[in-house]
Amino acid sequence: MPQIRNPILPGFNADPSILLHNGTYYIATSTFEWYPGIQIHSSRDLSNWALHSRPLNRASLLDMRGNPDSCGVWAPCLSFSPITKKFYLVYTDVKRKDGSFKDTHNYVIIADDIAGPWSERIFVNSSGFDPSLFHDVDGKMYFVNMLQDHRRRPRTFAGIACQEWDEKKGLVGERKNIFKGTELDLVEGPHLYKRNGWYYLLxxxxxxxxxxxxxxxxxxxVWGPYEVHPEKHVLTSKDSHWAALQRAGHGDFVETPEGKTYLVHLSGRPITQERRCVLGRETSIQEAFWKDDWLYVKNGPVPSLFVDVPGTHDDTAYWAEQKYTFEKEIHRDFQWLRTPEHERIFRTENGKLVLIGRESIGSWFEQSLLARRQTHFSYDAETILSDFSPVDERQFAGLTAYYCRFNFFYLTVSGTEDGERELLILASEASWPDGKLTEPFQEPVKLPKEGKVKLALTIRGKEGQFWYALEKGDGWEELKKVGKVWDASILSDECGGHQAHGSFTGAFVGVACSDLNGWAKEAVFDEFVYRPVKHVSDRYEI
Structure with missing residues (x-):
């Protein structure tokens, strides 16, 4: 059987939920504050995956305006009922996660086809996050989620709640705490299964x-009591600090038609001594097996970097340059932040991308930022800002490497009070809780009042560098460096704002436009290029 190298979904793809239906595997992952919500990838062989859809794509299903960083859509669960012949997608929209309280609203949407259309959302509860839906063989459905206790008596993560759920009646019967977790604490991400007469809670x-x-x-x-696995944790890297895949957890398993079992889980790949995972939490896969009606991970509990799977992996597309143009719809690699009203922040026009200047970069309400995941440790990115004439310093647009409002680097074309244009780097380097720009600013570069500007950046592991060029006749000048080399590793969960408050996404790269005058100044971009680069670091060949 061929081997693949983990992760199978590189870049920010956390909290996987896996489903096999009619010969196709599907994985649903969290998207947090990025819109549209929930990524569903598909595969015929567990090895080669492609983005299938993002189902939370209208305001009635998801509106995250005002959601803080790393809130929004947490831990979806995708399932299919052989009795109703319907797909069910369960998710949380987190409105607050800091301090003692978490506001976590859980919903179910339903479809006859996984491609949609999906029903309007059905509210279930708000008692905790990471919900999932279990379909028993008798047709009953059970809704499970972690329970939040702001009193900490004795734990904030108080256990796993289980309650019967009916599509028409909603929650019915008594809610019961079926598992309070082990001494490791912070029990979450529940999935229920039934196999050989046993109910399993992962x-x-x-x-x-x-x-x-x-x-x-x-x-x-189904109501317990539940006995814990002889080894407690079937997958973890917590005691193996030099394992290639760290932060391993939040799993879900699937059985193939051939009788093999595979566990998908989130993982992180740190590339610095500070153990920073710039690609966020990624989805990996492990082969598993059953012994005495207990599940074990092959060569576990530490996750393997290389795994035997049914398919032969083709990574040609992964290493290919991606040149994005804007003739029609926005390419599915791109997402934006929070708002379902994308027409207020961007449109395509005459083969170009038009960003409509809104609030500041990092706004929790309405900012004009369109970006794609960083999926390689090293890459080049380029864009052409073809039409943008700011009247003052409150109008700026350009190229950004972005994690959250507290962590970004932003190469901007901006204006001055006397109507000139300049190239200015705006950066926020983990300055939580203020979110202030890093000062003093690096020296701006004077630009012609009009004309196209090519903006570029190079990422080599933890080192980032901005570049620019101006038009020269029918071509371009050579790219010139702008500013110093900056520490790209701060675009990571480990640096995303304040560690104690949780940062759960990953680095993005894209284009943005702001008009702090409130005049909706527009910026026009011709294209966007993302070019993966193979590069050797002190930890990985990346």
Missing amino acids: TAEGGTGYEHAVTLCRSKD
Whole structure:
């Protein structure tokens, strides 16, 4: 059987939920504050995956304006009922996650076809996050989620709630706390299964950092009591600090038609001594097996970098240059932040991308930023800003490497009070809780009042550098460096704002436009290029 190298979904693709239906595997992952919500990837062989859809694509299903960083859509669960012949997608829209309280609203949407259309959302509860739906063989459905206790008596993550759910009646019967977790604490991410007369509860524990783990328990009754696996944690890197895949946890398993079992899980790949994962939490896969009606990960519990899978992996597309143009719809690699009203922040026109200047970069309400995931440790990015004439310093547009409002680097074309144009780097380097720009600013570059500007950046592991060029006749000048080499590793969960408040996404690269005058100044971009680069670091060949 061929081997593949993890992760199978590189870049920010966390909290995988896997489903096999009619010969196709589907994985749903979290998108947090990025819109449209939930990524569903598909594969015929568990090896080669492609983005299938993002189902939360209208305001009635998801509106995240005002959601703080790393809130929004957490831990979706995708399932299919062989009795109703319908697909079910469960998700949380987190409105607050800091301090003692978390406002976590859980919903279900339903479809006859995984491609949609999906129903209007059905509210279920707000008692905790990471919900999932279990379909028992008798047709009953059970809704499970972690329970939040702001009193900490004795834990904030109080256990796993289970309650019967009916498509028409909603939650019915008594809610029961069926598993309070092990001493590792922070029990979340529950998935229920039934196999050989046993009910299995798979959970995540230890937080989503370097103590993360997958914990398994079982019972003869869906309501428990549940006994914990002989090894407690079937997957974890918490005691193996030099394992290639760190932060391993939040899993879900699937059985193939050939009788093999595979566990998908989130993982992180740190590339610095500070253990920073610039690609965020990615989805990996492990082969598993059953012994005495218990699930074990092959060569586990530490996750393997190389895994045997049914398919032969083709990484040609992964290493190919991506040149994005804007003739019609925005390419599906791109997302934006929070708002379902994308027409207020961008449109395509005459083969170009038009960004409509809105609030500041990092706004939690309405900012004009269109970006794609960073999926390689090293890459080049380029864009051409073809039409933008700012009247003052409150109008700026350009190229950004972005994690959240507290962590970004932004090469902007801006104006001055006397109507000139200049090239200015705006950066926020983990200055939580203020979110202030890094000062003093690097020296601006004077630009002609009109004309196209090519903006570029190079990322080589933890080192980032901006570049620019002006038109020269029918071509372009050579790219020139702008500013110093900056530490790209701060665009990571480990630096995303304040560690104690949780940062859960990953680095993006894209274009943005702001008009702090409130005049909706527009910026026109001709194209966008993302070019993967193979590069050797001190930890990986990346």
